[in-house]
Amino acid sequence: MLILAIDSSATAASAAVLEESRLLGEAFVNTKQTHSQTLMPMVSGLLCSVGKRMEEFDLMAVSSGPGSFTGVRIGVSCIKGMAMPFQTPCLGVSTLEAIAYGQLAWEGKVICAVMDARCQQVYNGMFQIRQGVPVRLCGDRALPVEALYEECKDYGSSLVLAGDGAALCYKSFSAFGALLSPEAIRFQRASAVALAAAAPEKKECYSSPAALFPSYLRLPQAERELKKKQEREMIQ
Numbered sequence: 614m615l616i617l618a619i620d621s622s623a624t625a626a627s628a629a630v631l632e633e634s635r636l637l638g639e640a641f642v643n644t645k646q647t648h649s650q651t652l653m654p655m656v657s658g659l660l661c662s663v664g665k666r667m668e669e670f671d672l673m674a675v676s677s678g679p680g681s682f683t684g685v686r687i688g689v690s691c692i693k694g695m696a697m698p699f700q701t702p703c704l705g706v707s708t709l710e711a712i713a714y715g716q717l718a719w720e721g722k723v724i725c726a727v728m729d730a731r732c733q734q735v736y737n738g739m740f741q742i743r744q745g746v747p748v749r750l751c752g753d754r755a756l757p758v759e760a761l762y763e764e765c766k767d768y769g770s771s772l773v774l775a776g777d778g779a780a781l782c783y784k785s786f787s788a789f790g791a792l793l794s795p796e797a798i799r800f801q802r803a804s805a806v807a808l809a810a811a812a813p814e815k816k817e818c819y820s821s822p823a824a825l826f827p828s829y830l831r832l833p834q835a836e837r838e839l840k841k842k843q844e845r846e847m848i849q
Contacts, residue, residue, distance in 0.1 A: 614671045617695070618807035619656065621648040621688035622680030622708040623728065623777045628656045629803035630663050634811060638663040639804045648687040656695070668699045672819065674810035676801060677705030678828040679736040679753060680728060685827045696822040703825040704818055706809045708801055709738030712776045713747035715798050715805035720745065722773045725765060725791070728801075729778035733758050736778070736830055746812075755830045758782060765791065775799050 616631040625643040629636065640655045660666065675692040678685045689705065696703050712726035719742050728736040734757055739750035762785055765772055770790035774782050777800055783793045793799070809815070 614811065615665065615669055616672045616674055616807045616810055617656070617660075617665075617667075617670045618674040618706075618803045618810060619652060619688055619691060620676040620708070620711065620801045620803045620806050621652055621684040621691075622676045622678065622801050623684060624681075625777075625800055625802075626651050626655065626684075626688075627801075627803040628652065628659050629807050630659060630665060631804070631807035631811060634808075636804050636807070637665075639802070641802065643800075648684050652687065652691050656691070667695055668701075670699075670701055672704060672810060673701050673822075674704045674706055674806050675825075676708040676711050676803075676806050677826070678708055679730070679755070679830040680708045680801075682827075682829065685829070689825060689827050693822045693825055696825075700821065702819040703822050704810045704815060704820070705825055705828060706806050706815075707738065707753055707828070709736060709753050709776070710740070710747065710749075711806045711809050712801055713738065713740035713742075713805075714808045715800075715802055716740075716773060716775050716794060717742060717745055717747070717808075718798075719773050719794075721771075722792075723750070723768050723771050725761075725772055725774050725779075725782070725786075727761070727774060727776045727778040727782050729781055730755055735761060735782065737761055753830060758785070762786060765789075777801065 627641040629639040740747040775794040
């Protein structure tokens with residue numbers, strides 16, 4: 614199976630091509646440019662480098678959330694746009710699950726996949742690496758850093774922090790011995806999205822390009838502020 618995957622769920626953006634569990638190539642940038650400026654040129658250059666054409670892909674995958682609302686929307690829109698001309702099957706992969714797939718070297722460890730959700734909150738998913746596969750310990754969720762600390766402190770040095778929110782949590786989690794995944798593999802990457810999408814059980818989750826949508830855990834900030842304002846007005 615030939616898979617094209619992209620990730621734009623946080624500050625960094627990446628694209629990867631996976632063929633029969635072999636990574637043919639990956640492009641990664643971590644700049645202040647918007648993903649709308651970097652993703653498509655990145656994909657184009659990557660396909661040229663690995664000698665593949667858009668119509669050859671069996672599946673197109675994307676980290677569909679949680680994450681930056683704008684970044685996730687851009688990533689999903691890019692995959693839909695590339696897949697529609699050929700009606701290539703699509704798959705939205707949990708960003709937190711993709712983070713766990715980037716941590717397969719931590720056999721036996723508990724992976725705390727964590728993304729900075731601002732306002733002292735994080736997006737989180739808990740996984741354990743068993744025989745080279747991330748096994749879910751809970752669903753994707755949004756919660757305060759303090760609440761995650763209380764839940765994780767009993768893991769001690771068995772816990773590995775990964776994701777763009779890992780360094781934020783490590784400031785306090787290091788007190789009970791939590792480990793910080795090395796920077797080279799810590800962040801969300803398209804290669805991990807492709808690995809997650811290649812899992813046999815994912816086949817039943819494939820969709821048409823038109824049916825691919827982002828998956829958010831929270832309302833966008835503007836909508837949250839509007840909701841708070843409406844609640845205050847109702848009280849008054």
